Amino acid sequence: MSGICGPHRLVTTTPERIRFHHSANVFKSMATTLGTIEYGTDVTVDIEDPEHFSSYSLSLPLVGEQELSKNGCVLKSNRDQGVIISPNENQLLAISGDCRKVQVVITRAAMSESLEGLLQRPLDAPLRFESVMDAVDGASASWWRMARYFIAELERSSELYDQVAFTRDVESSLIKGLILAQPNNYSEELRDVLGVKLPGYLVRARQYIHANAREALHLEDIEAAAGVSRFKLFEAFKKYFALSPMVYLKKYRLSGVRQDILEHGSARNISEIAMGWGFTHLGRFSAEYRKLFDESPSMTLQRNDARRMR
Numbered sequence: 001m002s003g004i005c006g007p008h009r010l011v012t013t014t015p016e017r018i019r020f021h022h023s024a025n026v027f028k029s030m031a032t033t034l035g036t037i038e039y040g041t042d043v044t045v046d047i048e049d050p051e052h053f054s055s056y057s058l059s060l061p062l063v064g065e066q067e068l069s070k071n072g073c074v075l076k077s078n079r080d081q082g083v084i085i086s087p088n089e090n091q092l093l094a095i096s097g098d099c100r101k102v103q104v105v106i107t108r109a110a111m112s113e114s115l116e117g118l119l120q121r122p123l124d125a126p127l128r129f130e131s132v133m134d135a136v137d138g139a140s141a142s143w144w145r146m147a148r149y150f151i152a153e154l155e156r157s158s159e160l161y162d163q164v165a166f167t168r169d170v171e172s173s174l175i176k177g178l179i180l181a182q183p184n185n186y187s188e189e190l191r192d193v194l195g196v197k198l199p200g201y202l203v204r205a206r207q208y209i210h211a212n213a214r215e216a217l218h219l220e221d222i223e224a225a226a227g228v229s230r231f232k233l234f235e236a237f238k239k240y241f242a243l244s245p246m247v248y249l250k251k252y253r254l255s256g257v258r259q260d261i262l263e264h265g266s267a268r269n270i271s272e273i274a275m276g277w278g279f280t281h282l283g284r285f286s287a288e289y290r291k292l293f294d295e296s297p298s299m300t301l302q303r304n305d306a307r308r309m310r
Helices: 108-119 138-156 164-181 187-194 200-212 219-226 230-241 245-267 270-276 282-293 297-308
Strands: 009-011 021-027 032-038 043-046 055-063 066-070 073-077 081-085 092-095 100-107 132-134
Touching: 021 138, 021 164, 032 138, 032 164, 055 073, 055 108, 066 081, 073 081, 100 108, 100 138, 100 164, 108 164, 108 187, 132 138, 138 164, 164 187, 187 230, 200 219, 200 230, 200 245, 219 230, 219 245, 230 245, 245 270, 245 282, 245 297, 270 282, 270 297, 282 297
Parallel strands: none
Antiparallel strands: 009 043, 021 032, 032 100, 043 092, 055 081, 055 100, 066 073, 066 092, 081 132
């Protein structure tokens, strides 16, 4: 499994009871692995080295359950909702002994290549998905049904699926479908690029945030600009942006800081730029910046300066 997903550690208190079984097929064009997996006893998968974990591993229990621990939260997974283990993030997956699950593993390289193709530009930050993936309703449930269909077909006969000329398109559909179905940190840009129409009240809220992001904004201000109830506003932000309104505002501000650093280089002090975007606690700002962009503000500045000197 380390060869398929990347380095990780398997922990169990009952090693003598492990009955590991993995049945899978590989689409050869981008090395996407589809199949089922079970361990036979309670186990925990620990991503020790997230920088070198080389794949996105998606799993949906057919029976049993699992729990994903990430950023201090515990996320439940059963037959109604799968989970995604992503590269570049510390995660712990606890799997019950009776759990047999569908697993789809997509390499980081293939995911990045497909996303860059959709955006028509290089990525400026790693792709990060919302970790819980609905298997009952919506676009993500359609994706799971499609994945299970291909797994069933591959189990019956792989003759057609051995043809790379055919599976290249199938695999591309799986990867692009995942990127479009599951909320992630590029979802908003993808909607803009692909022309997805947002509700008018959400457009008003977003425009208000963009126009006033440097000011001291409150949730009530955004509600008033949108002209809808708080519940409806939260529901729309969650559906289309996978964020709450205030987290969207914070992300927009952080992106604004990054753009200012890239445009103005060392001509302006980073603290001054951050405060200009409404960040008053610089230590917290730096931690949130690193979490979003996988580097500190000073690293962004150094990398940009080095690029300019070439």
